[in-house]
Amino acid sequence: MIPVCRVETMLEKIKTDIEAAVPGCRVEIVPNGSPSGQHSLLLEHQYAVEIATFLRDCAELRLDYCSNVTGVDWLDKETSEKVKVKSVVDGVEKEIDELRKTQVPGYLEVVYHLYSMEMKYGPVVLRLRTANRTDKVHLPSLTPVWRSAEFQEREVFDLYGIIFDGHPDLRRILMWDEFEDHPMRRDYVEPDDYEYEPTAHDDVLAKAKQHSA
Numbered sequence: 001m002i003p004v005c006r007v008e009t010m011l012e013k014i015k016t017d018i019e020a021a022v023p024g025c026r027v028e029i030v031p032n033g034s035p036s037g038q039h040s041l042l043l044e045h046q047y048a049v050e051i052a053t054f055l056r057d058c059a060e061l062r063l064d065y066c067s068n069v070t071g072v073d074w075l076d077k078e079t080s081e082k083v084k085v086k087s088v089v090d091g092v093e094k095e096i097d098e099l100r101k102t103q104v105p106g107y108l109e110v111v112y113h114l115y116s117m118e119m120k121y122g123p124v125v126l127r128l129r130t131a132n133r134t135d136k137v138h139l140p141s142l143t144p145v146w147r148s149a150e151f152q153e154r155e156v157f158d159l160y161g162i163i164f165d166g167h168p169d170l171r172r173i174l175m176w177d178e179f180e181d182h183p184m185r186r187d188y189v190e191p192d193d194y195e196y197e198p199t200a201h202d203d204v205l206a207k208a209k210q211h212s213a
Contacts, residue, residue, distance in 0.1 A: 011039055014061065014124065021054045022047050030127060040111070040125035045139050048128055049166070052145040055114065055124070063124055066142070068113040069152035071160035073133070073186045076106040106133045108162050112142060112149065130162060133185075141167035159184035 015027045018041075025047035030040045043051055055063040078101055085098045108130040115122030130137045141164035143150045153164045154173040161182040164170055172179065181188060 011041060011124070014055075015041060017058065017061070018051050018054060021058070022050050025051060027051075038123065038125055040127050042127045042129065045128050048140045048142065049145065052126075052142045056145055062116045062118045063114040063122070065115045065117045065122075066112055066146035066148045066152075067115055067123070068111075069149050069156060070111045071156040071162060071184060072109040072111065073160060073184065074106045074109060075186050076133070077104050078102070079104055107131065108133055108137055108160055110139060110153075110156055110162055112146075114146075137161055138163045138165050140165050141170075143167055158182070161185065 011029055015029060018027050019025060025044055027044075028042040030042050032038050032040065055061055080099055080101045082097045083100055084095050086093055087096050087098075088094075089096070110128050112126040112128075113123040114126065115124075128139045130139060139162055141149070141153055143153055143164070144166060150168065151173060153167055154170060156162050157164060157167075157170055158172040158174050159182055171177070175183070
């Protein structure tokens with residue numbers, strides 16, 4: 001494991017190298033305040049495949065192995081802030097505090113952990129984010145760059161609903177084909193009708209019988 005201070009310096013250099021190698025792209029360093037200090041690089045999805053190819057093939061980086069791909073679901077949230085506004089109170093104009101609330105749309109995120117097997121270092125963490133959680137959930141697949149991402153992107157698709165454009169075989173890997181919804185979504189509601197469960201047993205079987213009754 002690389003010390004946190006070295007990771008920060010390394011990510012700054014990688015960010016600079018990417019932006020120099022891929023014209024027009026912008027890379028953001030996402031800080032991680034946990035003890036692990038695994039800061040990450042947030043990529044714009046339209047440049048993601050080109051950036052991934054650069055990270056893999058660059059002689060100074062050689063990030064040739066993707067060890068892990070995970071999904072994250074960020075729900076819509078409401079933020080509030082106090083702002084100064086002018087208002088007439090008892091016929092006198094005064095400046096008062098007003099609480100303004102803003103709805104921030106949620107999004108889905110996929111996180112890649114990369115290592116260099118050739119140069120013996122890592123992880124370097126990449127992030128990609130969808131535009132929202134509903135109808136704009138497409139991201140580019142990085143499987144053409146790192147083959148080890150294939151099954152893991154399928155798992156993220158299955159459990160979170162992210163659609164990976166360019167994936168060679170995007171289909172469910174844990175749930176059956178007829179299953180609806182995505183069980184790792186934070187607002188997922190478990191159905192009480194289990195009659196479609198192909199191998200109902202124990203608690204699931206009991207719930208199915210209760211539903212039928």
